[in-house]
Amino acid sequence: MSAGAPSKTRAFRPAKLRKGNSVKRRQAKWAYVFLSPAILLFLVTVIYPMLRSLQYSFFKWPLGNAKKTFIGFDNYQKLLFQDDLFHTSVKNTLYFTILTVIPTIAIALGLALLLNSKQLRGRGVFRTIYFIPVVTSLVAVSYVWRWLLEPTFGLVNTALGWIGIDGPGWLADPGWAMEGVIGMTIWRDVGYYMVIFLAGLQTIPKEIHEAASIDGANAWQRFRRVTFPLLNPSIVLAAIIGVIYGLQLFTQVYVMTGTPSKLPGGPLNSTTSVVLFIVQQAFRPLEMGYSSAAAILLFLLIMVVTLVQLKVVQRKFEY
């Protein structure tokens, strides 16, 4: 093919088509112009700090003018093979994630099905009630739950006492502290996922349900064979958001387990999450290298878990 061939092809292209391409190119250019502030912001506030964090992770990097020493993979090696607290924080975080995401999605789905029913009076009121915790400050609700879970006079144990149950020590007991945090998180997040599922339910064409009913499917079969598969994108979204939030557990633990006299994450590190570990490792000794390595490991964990989730949870479906 000669060098002049493309121009030859262009020469035979109809003028209308050439004009159309030119418009498209101009539109694309403008699209990039309009996108550039967001892209710039993303590069500056997300990508650049991530790259710097990656750089720090290979150094012993105390703040200030103290010497920064390149130590290769030492931080990673210590985190992965020696640091029991990091291992505990990973276990705690995974435990929290599993025990919040699955029940939250199940409860939210149940509520969404109930609140999607046209027979239910006052659906709007119920939807609002369930959504209120979501719009309330996480710090505020965490603080309130700390009082609710107080073992001696807290409302939760008092209520358990009414039905003859001797409540546990909750946040004061290493065996129950994480369960307290999990309970609060489920209570708060259910409304959020409920809204996602309500939106998903309303996109399912009612004709499909009607057809299934005509074919003799009962309520459970309609849910199992029609609603649940067609709700898959919403479930995937909810599961992935839930897992990402779960793996970034921080605020609840920080507020519920920290006191003026005790550092958060206790008792006995039973509620120390990976993000809390990162913050504490960075800002107790003001040493960025080690915590940056932990942050990179958390990033990899989130990425791997999310990809696995996509593979496992996402299903093909057709209307």
Add this chain to the structure above:
Amino acid sequence: MRQRRFNNRSTTRSKTVATLLVAAAMVGAACSSDESSSGSGATTATTASSTEAPGETTGETTAPADSSATGASTPAPDGGSSGEPAVDATPIDNGDITHWQHHSDARAALVEGFIGSYSDAGGAKVNFESIPYSDYFVRLGGALEAGNGPCVFQLPANILAEFEARDQLAPVPDNVMTNAQMEATFTPASIGLLNVGGTYYGMPTDVQTLMMFYNDDLFEAAGLDPTKDFETWDEFREAAIVLTKADGDSLSQAGVDITSSPYQYYYAGLTVAGADGLVDDATNEVTYASDVSYQMWERITGLVTADKVDDPEFLADQSKFGSGLAGMTMKEYTFNGVYALGNPDLNFSVHMPPPFVDGQTAPVVSTSWAYAVSADCDNPVGAWNWISYLTSEAAQRIWIAEGGELPSRIALLDDPVLAEDPAVATGFAALAEAVPYDTIGWDDTFAIQQQIWDSIVVGDADVKSAVDEGAAAENELYESKGVIK
């Protein structure tokens, strides 16, 4: 065929939509994570406005500073006793000064008052920021690193040397105070940790001794004498047992309020158990993996595990003593003011602590903070003038009267006017004999020592192994900080 193609496209589209949603979720999560970090900081500011640091106190319920209202005279920066200020407003001292400290209602109000009087006296304009303790080191560390930190800031004396090692501090200039003047002016306990390699890098503030508080009413109801200090640990322990009340399996009154804030006990115990505090000055290694330290840990944890005079689940993390539901507690001296204002019905007295170990090296332990100047401060003269003003003798009188603090100036220890209050007199007497809690760290070493407590009390660990593990972890931390000699 057509239908199939449609289905495939639909599936592909749904996958694309799902993938986009996931991507959006990941970005959203990242953003919201950032928000929640910063947000938590911001929101913690609300919830933790009364937060105090371990080993540091707020005196949060003391009255705000108002020199005119209290009749307190404006402090002089030169260490003069009182009277009109003599602000050294040299031509260089003409820029604004940024001053950061962690928040406590009382201290913030006092500093605001000092700023007004300093400005009235011709001093530089001070831009003051009171930051919740939970965010303080995060913001300070980040700002100093970014080169936009404050000129003047507050640091625990224990980590002043770490900031100096990062070249982040300016030394106290001779025209403010020479080494000899520092040592003649301030108590050794308050400045011992401020001298790094023969140079002072800060001036002392927020000096506290760790004292015992008795609920006098509960003492009398139990047939105990609330005017006496305990001379032995066993006396203290027996009194604690007598003061404890249970309702079935649950406590209804703690003999000693220890589980909600145990650090005062082990800070004090660890310091007085060692011959040279808890860190060997010659090597900078911790010395508390020792028999005398095991005895101390055995004693303080035994109050909960064996004697059951307190329970972590009884009014978890709340002030039992402040609520009138504990016979005794150990706190910083400033709680004298905190309890008086927080619960006016609480009839209490302040005492020297019991001996934590046999043959301990000192009767009482102190903690203190320091005002320091950033090495990047562009108005160091003004910054040091301001600090001199805040730590002057006249200012200290206000800190004592209104902030519930103890003086760092030797001249004030024998002041007869201040010592008229018996609680103040007890505090002063304790301060004269105090040795500083000398760990080389702050929240990082606190976390290790708290872990020892938790392991023994909550995790049923053996005392010796928990203490040995803690000491090894603290030495490893020192090693990583490069402070081991």
